[in-house]
Amino acid sequence: MNPDLIYFFQTLLNGLAVGSMYSMIAVGYSMVYCLLNRVNFAHGDLYVFGTFISFSMMQIFPIPAAILFACLLAGLIGMTIERTVYRPVRDAFRLVPMISALGAALVLRTIAQIVWGTEALAFPSLLPGGYLEIAGLKLFYKNFVIIGISLFIVIGLTCFMRYTKLGRATQCIVESLSTASLMGIPINRIIPLIYALGGFFGVVGGVAYSSYYGVVSMDMGIWGTIKAWAAVILGGVGTTYGAFIGGLILGLAETFASGYLSSAYKEAVGYIVIIAILMLKPTGLLGKKRIEKV
């Protein structure tokens, strides 16, 4: 096969894997974001915190148990953050909950830095190594595992939102918090649950990311929040698979930018793609236009 073509497909495959990791972080974020339409700055630091915990747990417990424990703990922390930081200011001025979440993020970051230090740590590679070579194209197994996990998560969450009672109730809250509350939907039980789910799947994404690159560091936190937020906005607020597609596009844009331009500009190119798409379609790719109720 033509080497240029091989390079293209190789980049595509890498891009899909990177995009899948963004998607994993983004789908969890998407639910939390849609729920109240407030930027949740704590999401990134929460999932990295969870990844750190799984890292420490792995030294003692078997790996699956360690990851599960970290996911559950992150879910619990997510719920706690909702209860202590979000709920009291839910009806406040738009910026207030965002800033309180930022405060929570900074606190989490500091705790992590005190416990695990400020340096990045080497994360064990949990994904299968090796690759299959077809016509000069190296198909890394880890890429497929990552893509598989993220597809599984997004399909699972989409089904959850569509077909379960809890998922439908969540959609009602997304539509209108006050109406949902008036209709007897127990919002104060469902919202923490969604925060917990967001934290849970965030850690899945975080562990996948850290084992893919073999590193975990607290800097991934705010970075993750921004990537997830960007992916959600790009895909369109309000759908789980919108976040998934947004994450994929972001990953592809960055990987192609570093493959063909320069890795120094990859983030910049990612953002330029987002801005360009948003300028063409202000509601995001799959976002529905909301009719403003006056």
Add this chain to the structure above:
Amino acid sequence: MKKAALKDFFSKKSTRIFLLAILFAGLTVAPFVTNTLTKRIISTIFIYSLLSMGNMVIGGFTGMLNLGHAAFWGVGAYITAILMTGYNVPFSAAFLAAGIGTALVGLVVSIPCLRLSTDFLSLITIAFSYIFLAVVRNWMSVTKGPQGIPGISCINFFGVDFSSANAVYFVLFAVAVVSFIVISNITKSKFGLAMQAVRDDELGARSAGIKPAQVKILSFVIGTFFAGLAGALYAAYIGYIGPNTFTFDTSTTIFQMCILGGLGSIPGAVVGTVFFVVMPETIRTLAVYRVGVGGVIMLLLMLFRPQGIMGSRAFATKDGIQERIKNKLIARKVANVQKHV
């Protein structure tokens, strides 16, 4: 009752003028009686207060979460540094160019708000801050990449050199005071009112004939203009600039200054600046906790006093913890009274 009396005392115009005069006198005497470190901290406060006041216009008045303010600051600093070291432009001209150039960048960054909602614009400011850093770190021929630009000559207005530490101090002081007056005047005018109207209810503002996109762009231009001036002062004050000063974390800190000081209050921005410049200096040995202290303050502030130190009490929520505790106390008192009856 005592609290009310205290409030009265502080809200009196004469008291305020008196306090301001004391502050002014103190700052004037300060460079002659304090050490170099204190002088440097106060000078840093002057520069940062330009940033926080500018961001207050964008965030506190128009309600936009601008998370790229440090990048705008960087634009101003780099314009100054490049003009002064590469083209031998005098500081006075570079100073103006930094303000105007940065305001133009602010204009371009804020133009998407014609089509996008306010929250999406925050994402664009974040994107801008990353794009700025990528360009500065990699455009070696102009910005000298990660090493930064050294050897920027000191502040010099129209041929008068302000090279002594005290002279620089007074230049920064003067610029900060003038900026404070200009920004206060703008925010107290119909432009400031329009910004607040847009912040509180866009549709309501539109029904009064205000065009929200114009107001948002205007506030961006004003805020980034002062960020550009701050950049020029910073470059000439330190004499060296590098990309690591103008990061996302710095933007977050600038925003925190505004929040702590109080949304919609220009004096508040200054108060917030004082805190966030002085706090890291005092716990220098415990650098790890610096971010955490900022975080805890944000949390407590949002839960107990969302309006910040000097913000309008209208930002306090009815549903806030403070209110709920008060209601609980009242309920307990009522129950007590009922028991006795």
Add this chain to the structure above:
Amino acid sequence: MGYLLEVRDLKMYFGGVHAVDGISFEVGQGEIIGIIGPNGSGKTTLINAVTGVYNPTAGTILFDGMDITSKKMENLVSLGICRTFQNLKLHKALTVLQNVIVGEHLANDSNFFDAVFRTKRFRQNEKRARELAMTELEKVGLAGNASDFVSELPYGMQKKLEIARALVMKPKLLILDEPTAGMNSVEAKEQIDLVKKLNQETGLSVILIEHNMKLLMNSVNRVLAIDAGKEIARGLPSEVQNNSRVISAYLGED
């Protein structure tokens, strides 16, 4: 000729939902027109389409003979169309007085230079804005609350404040979307009387959207009744009140 506002065959579709489906009406100089209809009949959507909150799907709107069909709300103010909202759109972190001064925005011709340097023109404009705002607050009976924050006012007063904000713009046509919503019958009566008084004193034309038919009967010149986005009756209040289609629309009969 002679009508202040003419709406011709206005349609507002949201996907498959025909929220307003071919409504025509007109408002004469100095008239009060009532628009009534049950909940969800499309009254508010109609007004939103007229005032440029939405861009109508089809139809024309003429104001003073000028086509304003796809003009946005912020551009209608200078022509003389002002409105209030069903769900209050006030500026919560501003005081009552400041809220009204917001309405004075367009009339204030201070420029940026004036604002920075506090010129004489700036001070005069600020003084005039405050005085005008106070006058309007007195008209609606809120002068005593000028320095309160909006969130501290009871709901009924907030409704009045919205009217004051609209009045300070010196409109030719004032559109009030359910100005009595959430009020008890005494307050509602007062509110309608206030509108009537404004109309009589200044010759202001008014469109009054109201859910409660009875309230309008003695105060409006003509009534337009709509249901499911279509006109079901129009004419004098007494005629519309006894119209069988209106009665069945309100009682939910078919």
